[in-house]
Amino acid sequence: MPLVRLDIHSFRNIRLATLTTDPGINLILGPNASGKTSLLEAIFILGRGQSFRSSRLAEVVNKDAKDMIVSGHISLNGRTIPVGMGFHQGQKQIRLAGRTLQSRAELLQIFPLQLLQPDLYDLLEGGPKARRQFLDWGVFYAQPEYLSLWRSYQRALGQRNALLKSGNRSTLPFWTQELAKYGKILSQHRFDYLTVLQEPLTMMARQLGFEGGFELKYLQGWPQGKDLESALEDDLQRDQKYGFTHSGPHRDDFTITWQGQPVKNFFSRGQMKLIVSTLAIVQASLIPIPCCLLIDDFTSELDQENQALLANLLVNLKEQIFITATHLTALDSIAKHAGQVFHISEGTIQGA
Ligand SMILES: Nc1ncnc2c1ncn2[C@@H]1O[C@H](COP(=O)(O)OP(=O)(O)OP(=O)(O)O)[C@@H](O)[C@H]1O
Ligand SMILES: [Mg+2]
Incomplete structure (x- = not known):
């Protein structure tokens, strides 16, 4: 049961609100x-x-205010932990259990969140950055050492690119080695993660009417059949000419196919929404601690039947869910399972 209480001060058009949230399904209803x-x-x-x-x-600070605070209580392993996020005098501050955090990594470990909203389509239709971010978020929870590995890789990449730009070659071999060392492990983790995701994706998608298997294919950010060291070696002249590193996991990508067809150009909008939602839900369900789902615009693009199928899947998840709609009838299939219903009008929340 993740979020048990939420307090909001001067956030967007919400000036002041206190919500007691349900561990299951929370509906948020209100007009545009x-x-x-x-x-x-x-x-x-x-x-x-x-x-x-x-x-x-x-x-995000209310237009008539200078600062904002969002705070809450997270329930984890029988403990209630206060968390807070503020913006004060132009500075961001993150608080967790009475401490100020320097990095948000600890926060991510306490309160995992998965957002399902129209931008999620980028996962299928957009560039590879969204897909790398999707992978990184999942591997972050699957592999405890991933964050420090990712940071080491980013550091090596930054140093190497700076050297390539400046023309100073003195430490280039060292940073190339570092890049290859961390890059190979990073790439292996991403590959493993996609492999793990494939089976539950296929199983869950079956509940939504997709018969047959989904394949998630990892595309390494350097030529197939080569190891990363050789790719970096072969690229050296090109890297020096353009001043950046061409090969490495920072160019990784993956594809999704269903029965051998690339989902991107084969599926209808509604089918794509179902499948990106399923991917996000599967990813959330693989996190070892409870993950809270935030679902905006649930009904758009989906017909009644698919809404009911997706709703059924959500209800059976047993995760905490916040789901928005303009009116209750749009959420018929899910409303009877809601533990809390919040009505919002011009930033004022009722039912809290
Ligand atoms: N910093 C801010 N201060 C005050 N109001 C803001 C601020 N930023 C955005 N708003 C306003 O807050 C209102 C609520 O926006 P929001 O996107 O949350 O609406 P919504 O209920 O999700 O609407 P829709 O159903 O159209 O998606 C909008 O009128 C928006 O212009
Ligand atoms: Mg909205």
């Missing part, structure tokens, strides 16, 4: 521009330390 997505965003910020809508945190 009432603050539904803002409420999900406030919860997201509490778990991730950043927004999914604005890269500048100042934008």
Whole structure:
């Protein structure tokens, strides 16, 4: 049971709110521009330390206020842990169990969140960055050492690129070696993770009517059949000419196929929504501690039958879920399972 209480001060159009949240399904109902997505965003910020809508945190502060605070209580392994995220005098502050955190990694470990909203389509239709982020988020929970590995790789890549740009070659062999060392392990973790994901994806998608298997194919960020050292060696002249590293996991990608067909160009919008939602749900369900799902715009693109199928899947998950809609009838199939219903109007929340 992750989030048990939420307090919001001056966040977007929500000036002040206190919510007692349900460990199961929480519905958030309100007309357009009432603050539904803002409420999900406030919860997201509490778990991730950043927004999914604005890269500048100042934008989430209510337009008539200078500072904002979102705080809450997380229940984990029988303990209740206070968490908070504030923006004060232009500075972000993350608090956990009475301490100020320097990095948001600890927060991610306490309160995992998965967001399902229209941007999720980027996973199928957008560039590889969204897919690498998807992989990294999953592997972060699957492999305890992944974050420090990822940081070491990023450091080696940054140093190597800086050397390539500056023309200073003195430590290039060292950083190339570092890049290859961390890059190979990183790549192996991502490959393993995709392999693990494949079976539960196929099983869960079957409940939504997709017969036959899904294949998640890892595409390493350097030519197939080569090891990373050789690729870096072969690329040296090109890297020096352009001033950046061409080969490595920072160019990784993956594809999704169903019965041998690439999902991206083969599926309808509704089918794509079902399958990206399923991917996100499977990913959340593999996290060893409870993961909270934030679902915006649940009904869009889905017909009644598919809404009911997806709702059924969500209800059986036994995770905490926050789900928005403009009116209750849109959520018929899920409403009877809701433990809490919040009505929101012009930033004021009732039912809290
Ligand atoms: N910093 C801010 N201060 C005050 N209001 C803001 C701020 N940022 C956005 N808003 C306003 O908050 C309102 C609620 O936005 P939100 O996106 O949460 O609505 P919503 O209920 O999700 O609507 P929809 O059903 O259309 O998705 C909007 O009118 C928006 O313009
Ligand atoms: Mg919205």
